[in-house]
Structures are given as structure tokens and as C-alpha cells.
Amino acid sequence: MSVPALNRAPDAVTTRVTAPGSRRRPDIEGLRAVAALLIAVYHIWFGTVSGGVDVFLLLTGFLITGSLVRAMERDGRVDLAAFWTKLVKRLFPAGAVVLGAVLLMAYAYFPRSQWTTVIDDVWAAALYYGNWHLALGSVDYMAENSAASPVQHFWSLAVQGQFYLLWPLLVCGAALLAVRLGRSARRGAAVAVGTVFAVSFGYSLWITATAPVWAYFDTGARLWELALGGLLALFVHRVDLPGWARTVAGWAGLAALVLCGLVIGDSLPYPGYASLWPTLAALLIILAGAGTAANGRLSANRLLGARPLTWLGGHAYTLFLWHWPVLVLHLELTGLERPTPGGGLLVLGVSFAAALATSWMVDGGVSRATRRLRTPAWSLAAGVLFVVPVLVAGSLWAQSIERDRQLRTELSSNPLAYPGAAVHLDQDLARNLPSLPVYPDTTTVARDTIDQTRACNALIDQTEVVTCEFGDPRSDYTIALVGSSHVRHWFQALETLADQHGWRLVTMTKNACQFSSGEQRYRGEVFTECAQWNDGVMAALDELEPDTVFTLASLTSVRSGPEEHVPEGFVERWRQLDARGIDVVAVRDTPRFSFRVPDCTDRNHRSECSEPASHSMAERAPYLELDDVPANTRFLDMTGYLCQDDVCHGVIGNQLVYYDTNHFSYSFSQSLAAVMEPYLLEAAGRAPEAELTLAEAALSPEEAAEAAREHDGSS
Incomplete structure (x- = not known):
């Protein structure tokens, strides 16, 4: 058998774009060009879904x-x-060139805090x-402040790569059985193919409704789009529309495709029903060009088959590969969230130039040099030769x-060099602290912090209470850590303290979910x-009967949101615990920054990585205004150790305070134990007078500010 040669793009296996019949279909090559341009344009200027990936x-x-x-x-x-190895030879080199460039780009221009993430992402992209x-990563609420990955767009190539492994087995197996x-x-x-379409489409509707972020990347939720193309391939030869219908279908499909990003954007859960728009638009275009009659002079398919578009379609794959990392680099260098019109044109121009160079190098160099090496082994070697150096470099x-x-x-093992929050307990230490590289390392702080409590925390879509116990299980004093991620980051x-004093510590935390009796929302939806x-936490507390519950006293918010406040549901929970004879230590919520603190410390001097407290916090703790606080509740305000003179700091005592924009690093959280x-101890009723003098030894916010000014001046 003569296996068809591979196309330049990841969405075809023939060197010429042909329909399942014998007639050549240059309009499909033009359709690929339109899809690639839509992806680039909507990503660069609008930051929304374009429908182009669905067309691919x-x-x-x-x-x-x-x-x-x-x-x-x-x-x-x-x-x-031969089928698979030729795909490797045709797809791997261009992808590896871009991935290698991303590694160099990250090393040269990205902050250290993003290096590990980029390496992990490149490995995942290279191995499909x-x-x-x-x-x-998308379901981890604690990591949602991560910067956009420069290889994020490779997810669709991974879906196609998995399809290439599955589909020949499915189609050929079904065909042989039928014969x-x-x-x-x-x-x-x-x-x-029809069975796959039905099952996958049903699954896509369900998973998009229940877990839309996960569904976006789920191969199972996307497989129906590939299957729809498969069904079209199997039956398109039976379609021969009259001329007027061809014209209407072609232009309607093309117009719908171009407008897809404007109409749908990010307003609808994706893929689900919304992805029918671009796929059916592409289906109309393909049907409009099917049959024996030539495309009319005024047809959309004739336009798509014009030489400029078919030429661009030949470079659609490499344009798709380059546009996103070039965009991410542009935003990194300019500090913008979205390019200006001129900046967007620059991104598009650089992406296109890089795409042409990559196509020339791969198709004009590698393919030409290996054109006589047609065995599967040589084809595999030609593709893998590019990927291995990328994997080795990343490793x-x-x-x-x-x-x-x-x-x-x-x-960091020297507490006098890296005291963290404890620097405020010793004025001489605060004044004479040497300026050392921050700890934890910004490249791994997010992963290391999250991993410490990952198994002891309920995710967004979970309803069951996940509990973990620490300290002395036979202790006569039990403290329960209950609430959201802003409670969770006090864990260390x-x-x-539990280890030091022989307490029993039990954790009950859930991402984005406050310990409250009131209705809560997540991303605009009721958080059922x-x-x-x-409800499960209250039942668990009834069974546990802890001495004290440690939870939040207030909610801070960035300047664009509501001012720091105490939800009524918080107070109601405190009353319910009071009725059960359980004490409450309610800690004031912590500051929120407008930037990722690790990124800032990599780019700037640590003194610049600060934020006014008023950016997210009220001038006065809002719970002090309450007149109905139950007797079991005590408040804890650590703001004086995080902010001085109304300025909150990203680095304290040589330790990185936050691993993102608002969650403590594991090391700084541990250092808070001293303060x-x-x-x-006082809240637990276990503090003798001698121990209470530790609080008096702590610097006041004014003293800490003076010490910080003296330290900045000396360094």
C-alpha cells in the first residue's frame, strides 16, 4: 500500500489538500489559512475564543x-x-524549533519564578x-494566578496527537470488521465514527456544564469535533448542491466563522453547544465546495482557493505555533495586558516572519535532506532528532x-539570616539584617507551598470534607483550621505551634469557600x-468537638471589589460554634497585591515589591465595628507584621511573603508561628504571665517601620 505523504499542517495527511474523492480542494487549504489568522487576531487583540482551533x-x-x-x-x-512515523517527521521538527526557542526566550526575558513552569509546560507540549x-493545572485554584504559559496553545496539538494514535486503529479496525x-x-x-461523535458530544455537553475549565482541554470533550469531520469525509461525496446553494452556504459559513469570536467570545461555556458555531460554519464551507461542479466566480470557496490564501494555508501550522509565544514575550517586555494596535501588528509580523523561517528550515532543509530516507525508522529518527535536544535542555x-x-x-537554615516575620521580634536583628537572596526560591515556591497541603484540601468541585490531623493525636487541646485558601495559608x-506545644491540629479547608452560613458565589455562579x-464541616465539627476553631474574621478585596468586610455568615457561624461550646480565633484577612510577588522580586529590588494596604484592606479592621460578637470569639490581627506605615511588603526578613498575589509562602507562614x-496561647487559656511578655517584646508597627527605613538606608 502507498501511504499518503504528510501535509505541512497537523490537521492533514496529504501533501495536497483533497476531498475524499479525487477532486482537489484548494479551498480547504484557504480555510486553514483563515482559521490560523482568526486564532492569531483574536488572541492578539481580543484575548477570546475565535473558533479557529475548532476548524482545525x-x-x-x-x-x-x-x-x-x-x-x-x-x-x-x-x-x-509508516503512517505514524511520517507524522512524526512532518510535525515534530517545527514544534521542537518553537519549543527550543521558548526555552531560550524564558531564560533571557522571563522572571525566575516562571522558569520551572515553562520547563514543565515545554516537556508536556513536546510529548503531546x-x-x-x-x-x-486549571482545576487548582491555588495556582490560578500563574502567568500565561508561552506554549499554552500546544494543547490543541496534543489533542490531535492523541487522535492520530487512536483514529487509525478505530477506523481501520471498524472497516476490517465490516468487510x-x-x-x-x-x-x-x-x-x-458516528458512535464516537454521539458519545463524545454528549460527554462534552455534560462536562462543559459541570466543569467548563477542565472541559476546554479534555480530549473526550473535543473528540466529537474530529468525528464530525470524519463523518463529513465519509458522506461528502454524496453532496452536490446547486450553484445558488453553494454560494449561499459558502458565504454563510465564512461569515459565521469570521464573526464567531465576536458573537461568542468568552460569554458561553466552551466547548459544549458554543463550539457548534465554528464547526458547522466550516462544515457549510466544505459542503459548498463539494460535488462535481466548479465553484462559481462569486463563491466563497473560489476566494478561499485563491493563490494567496492557499499559500498562507501552507504556513498555517507554523504561524499557529509562533503567534502565541511571540505575543506572550511582547506582553512580558512591555508590561501590558493587551497589545496596542501597533504592538499587535508587530506581534503578527514577527510571528509570520518566524513561521516562514521555520517552514523554510523544516520543509526546505530537513525534508529535502531526508527525502530519500523513506523507511519508517528514518522518518521517526528525523522527527525525534529535533525533540530530544529540547527535552535534554529542559532537563x-x-x-x-x-x-x-x-x-x-x-x-535559610540560619534563622538570623532568614527570620521572616520573626524579624519583628528583635529590633537589632531588623536593623542589621543582611540582604540575602530571597527564600524560598521563586522558581519553585508555588509548587512547594501547594504540595504541602494539596492532599488535605477540597477542590472547587468537591463537596466532601477532607480532613487531616497533625500534632499529638492524644492531646487534651484540639484546634481546627477551617475555611478557604486564606485560612489554609496559616497552616504551617x-x-x-501544634508540634511545639503538643496540640492536636485538624484541617478542613476548601478552595475559594469561606466558613460561612451565607450564600457564596464562584466566578459569578452560586457556589452550591x-x-x-x-454543612459537612458543621457535622464534622460536631463529631470532632475541638476546643478552638481557627478561621477568617474578614474578607479583603482588591480596590475594584468591595471593601474589606465581615460577611454576616461569618458571625452566624461563630454563634453556632458558641452554642456548641467551641471557641473561635478569627484572624483578619491578609493583603492582596496587584502583581505576582515572586515575579516582582525577580525583576526589581525587593523594596519595590510593596503595595499600599488601602489597595485591599480597610483603614480599620471591620470586625471592630460589630456590636453582636459572641463571647466565644477572639480576633487576631497580624497586619502589623505584614504592613508598616500603610505599606504591605512582599519580602520580610529575607523571606518571600507570598507565592502569588495573595497567599503566603510555606516558609513565611512557618515564620509567623513566632509572632x-x-x-x-492566650486564646487557648495556656499562657502564663511570663509567656505573655513575648507579645510586649514584638515591635509595634511604628517601630517596625523605623527599623525597615534604617535597614533600607544601610543596604
């Missing part, structure tokens, strides 16, 4: 399925080894599991980062999972 997925299914079925009808078999890598049962290969393939870089992290860990401080979790100890 449909075309992948259309061209691959048609090619496989024709081969089965013609030869009765498909050389799968990038969609699952992003899906897993043995006395049916045609095309009918067998149609049954299999060596990761090892270098790990060595630096270990060095900082060794330095409480664990340190949070309400169910709260919290006397207050918690």
Missing part, C-alpha cells in the same frame, strides 16, 4: 478519515508504522500531553534550578458545592 480539529478529522478509508477501500490495509497538563461481515469498509467506519536546566534551590535551603504556622461543604504564639 474538524479538518483533521475530515482529512485523516478520508485518507484512511480510501486506503482501506483501495488496498484493504494501512501501513500504520499538554492538554492534560493544562487541565490539571468480514459482508459490509463495505466505509459503512463500518461510519458506524464507528539540564531543571537540574540547575534544583541545585540553586538546595543552596538557598541551606542558607499552626502546625509549628461550597454550601454543601459547609502568633503568645496570642494563641
Whole structure:
């Protein structure tokens, strides 16, 4: 059997774009060009869904399925080894070139805090599991402040790569079975592809409604788009529309596709029903060009088949690969959230130039040099030769980062060099503290912090209460840590105190969910999972019967949101615990920054990584205005150790305070134990007079501010 040669794009397997019949379809190459341009334009200037990726997925299914079925009808078999290895040879080199460039770009221009993430993302993209890598990251609320990955767009290539592994087995297997049962290969393939379409589409509707962020990257939720293209390939030869219908269908499909991003944007959950818009638009365009008649002079398909668009379609793959990392680099260098009109044109121009250079290097260099090496082994080697250096470079870089992290860990073992919040307990230490590299290392602080409590925390879509116990299980004093991520980030401080004083610590936390009796919302929707979790927490507390619950006293918010306040549901929970004989230590919420603190410390002097307290906090703790606080509740305000003179700092005592914009790093949280100890001992009724003098030894906010000014002046 003669296996069709591969196209330049990841959504085709033929060197010429052809329909399942014999007539050449240059309009499909033009359709690919339009899809690539829409993706780039909407990403660069609007930051929304364009529908272009959906078109690529449909075309992948259309061209691959048609090619496989024709081969089965013609030869009765498909050389799968040749099929897969030629795909590797055609797809891997260009992708590897871009991934290698991203590694260099990240090293040269990105802050250290993003290095580890970039390496992990490049590995996932190179090995075609990038969609699952992003899906897993997307459900982690604690990591949602992460910067956009420069290879995020590789998720769709991962979906297609997984499709390339599955589809030949499915289509060829179904075709062979059909032939043995006395049916045609095309009918067998149609049954299999149709079944996949129905199951995947139903699953897509369900998962998009229940977990839309996960669904966006889920192969199962996208497979129906490829299957729809497959069904079109199997039946398009039966379609022969009259001239007027061709014209209407072609222009309607093209107009709908161009307007997709404007109409849908980010307003509807995706993929789900919304993704029918671009896929059906592409389907109309393909049907408009089907049949034996030539496309009319005024038809959209004739426009799509024009030489400029078909030429651009030949570079659609590399344009798609380059536009996103170039955009991310532009935003990194300019500090903008969205390019200006001129900046966007620059991004598009650089992306196109890089795409042409990559196409020339891969198609004009690699393909030409290996054109006589047609065996599967040589094809595989030609593709892998590009990917291996990228993986090796990423691995060596990761090892270098790990060595630096270990060095900082060794330095941090000296509490006089890295006191964190404890710097406020010693005026001489605050004044004479040497300026050392911040700890934890910004490259790994987010991962290391999240991993410490990942298994002991309920995710956004979970309703069950996840509990973990620390300290002495036989202790006569039990403290429960209950609430959202802004309660969770006090864990290391409480664990340190529990170990020191022989307490029993039990954690009950859930992402984005406050310990409150009131209705809560998440991303604009009623947070029903949070309400169910709260009910479960109350039942768990009834069974646990802790001495004290440690939770939030207020909610801070960035300047654009509501002012720091105490939700009524908080007070109601305190009353309910009072009725159960459980004490409450309610801690004031912590500041929120308008920037990622690790990024700032990598780019600037640490003194510049500060934010006015008024950006997220009220001038006076709002719970002080309450007149109905139950007797069981005590308040804890650590603001004086985080902010001085109405300025909140990102680095304190040489320690990185936050791993993102508003959550403590694990190390700084641990350092807070020293300043919290006397207050918690008092709340627990276990503080003798001698121990209470520790609180008096702590610097006041005014004294801390003076010490900080003297320290900045000396350094």
C-alpha cells in the first residue's frame, strides 16, 4: 500500500489538500489559512475564543478519515508504522524549533519564578500531553494566578496527537470488521465514527456544564469535533448542491466563522453547544465546495482557493505555533495586558516572519535532506532528532534550578539570616539584617507551598470534607483550621505551634469557600458545592468537638471589589460554634497585591515589591465595628507584621511573603508561628504571665517601620 505523504499542517495527511474523492480542494487549504489568522487576531487583540482551533480539529478529522478509508477501500490495509512515523517527521521538527526557542526566550526575558513552569509546560507540549497538563493545572485554584504559559496553545496539538494514535486503529479496525461481515469498509467506519461523535458530544455537553475549565482541554470533550469531520469525509461525496446553494452556504459559513469570536467570545461555556458555531460554519464551507461542479466566480470557496490564501494555508501550522509565544514575550517586555494596535501588528509580523523561517528550515532543509530516507525508522529518527535536544535542555536546566534551590535551603537554615516575620521580634536583628537572596526560591515556591497541603484540601468541585490531623493525636487541646485558601495559608504556622506545644491540629479547608452560613458565589455562579461543604464541616465539627476553631474574621478585596468586610455568615457561624461550646480565633484577612510577588522580586529590588494596604484592606479592621460578637470569639490581627506605615511588603526578613498575589509562602507562614504564639496561647487559656511578655517584646508597627527605613538606608 502507498501511504499518503504528510501535509505541512497537523490537521492533514496529504501533501495536497483533497476531498475524499479525487477532486482537489484548494479551498480547504484557504480555510486553514483563515482559521490560523482568526486564532492569531483574536488572541492578539481580543484575548477570546475565535473558533479557529475548532476548524482545525474538524479538518483533521475530515482529512485523516478520508485518507484512511480510501486506503482501506483501495488496498484493504494501512501501513500504520509508516503512517505514524511520517507524522512524526512532518510535525515534530517545527514544534521542537518553537519549543527550543521558548526555552531560550524564558531564560533571557522571563522572571525566575516562571522558569520551572515553562520547563514543565515545554516537556508536556513536546510529548503531546499538554492538554492534560493544562487541565490539571486549571482545576487548582491555588495556582490560578500563574502567568500565561508561552506554549499554552500546544494543547490543541496534543489533542490531535492523541487522535492520530487512536483514529487509525478505530477506523481501520471498524472497516476490517465490516468487510468480514459482508459490509463495505466505509459503512463500518461510519458506524464507528458516528458512535464516537454521539458519545463524545454528549460527554462534552455534560462536562462543559459541570466543569467548563477542565472541559476546554479534555480530549473526550473535543473528540466529537474530529468525528464530525470524519463523518463529513465519509458522506461528502454524496453532496452536490446547486450553484445558488453553494454560494449561499459558502458565504454563510465564512461569515459565521469570521464573526464567531465576536458573537461568542468568552460569554458561553466552551466547548459544549458554543463550539457548534465554528464547526458547522466550516462544515457549510466544505459542503459548498463539494460535488462535481466548479465553484462559481462569486463563491466563497473560489476566494478561499485563491493563490494567496492557499499559500498562507501552507504556513498555517507554523504561524499557529509562533503567534502565541511571540505575543506572550511582547506582553512580558512591555508590561501590558493587551497589545496596542501597533504592538499587535508587530506581534503578527514577527510571528509570520518566524513561521516562514521555520517552514523554510523544516520543509526546505530537513525534508529535502531526508527525502530519500523513506523507511519508517528514518522518518521517526528525523522527527525525534529535533525533540530530544529540547527535552535534554529542559532537563539540564531543571537540574540547575534544583541545585540553586538546595543552596538557598541551606542558607535559610540560619534563622538570623532568614527570620521572616520573626524579624519583628528583635529590633537589632531588623536593623542589621543582611540582604540575602530571597527564600524560598521563586522558581519553585508555588509548587512547594501547594504540595504541602494539596492532599488535605477540597477542590472547587468537591463537596466532601477532607480532613487531616497533625500534632499529638492524644492531646487534651484540639484546634481546627477551617475555611478557604486564606485560612489554609496559616497552616504551617499552626502546625509549628501544634508540634511545639503538643496540640492536636485538624484541617478542613476548601478552595475559594469561606466558613460561612451565607450564600457564596464562584466566578459569578452560586457556589452550591461550597454550601454543601459547609454543612459537612458543621457535622464534622460536631463529631470532632475541638476546643478552638481557627478561621477568617474578614474578607479583603482588591480596590475594584468591595471593601474589606465581615460577611454576616461569618458571625452566624461563630454563634453556632458558641452554642456548641467551641471557641473561635478569627484572624483578619491578609493583603492582596496587584502583581505576582515572586515575579516582582525577580525583576526589581525587593523594596519595590510593596503595595499600599488601602489597595485591599480597610483603614480599620471591620470586625471592630460589630456590636453582636459572641463571647466565644477572639480576633487576631497580624497586619502589623505584614504592613508598616500603610505599606504591605512582599519580602520580610529575607523571606518571600507570598507565592502569588495573595497567599503566603510555606516558609513565611512557618515564620509567623513566632509572632502568633503568645496570642494563641492566650486564646487557648495556656499562657502564663511570663509567656505573655513575648507579645510586649514584638515591635509595634511604628517601630517596625523605623527599623525597615534604617535597614533600607544601610543596604
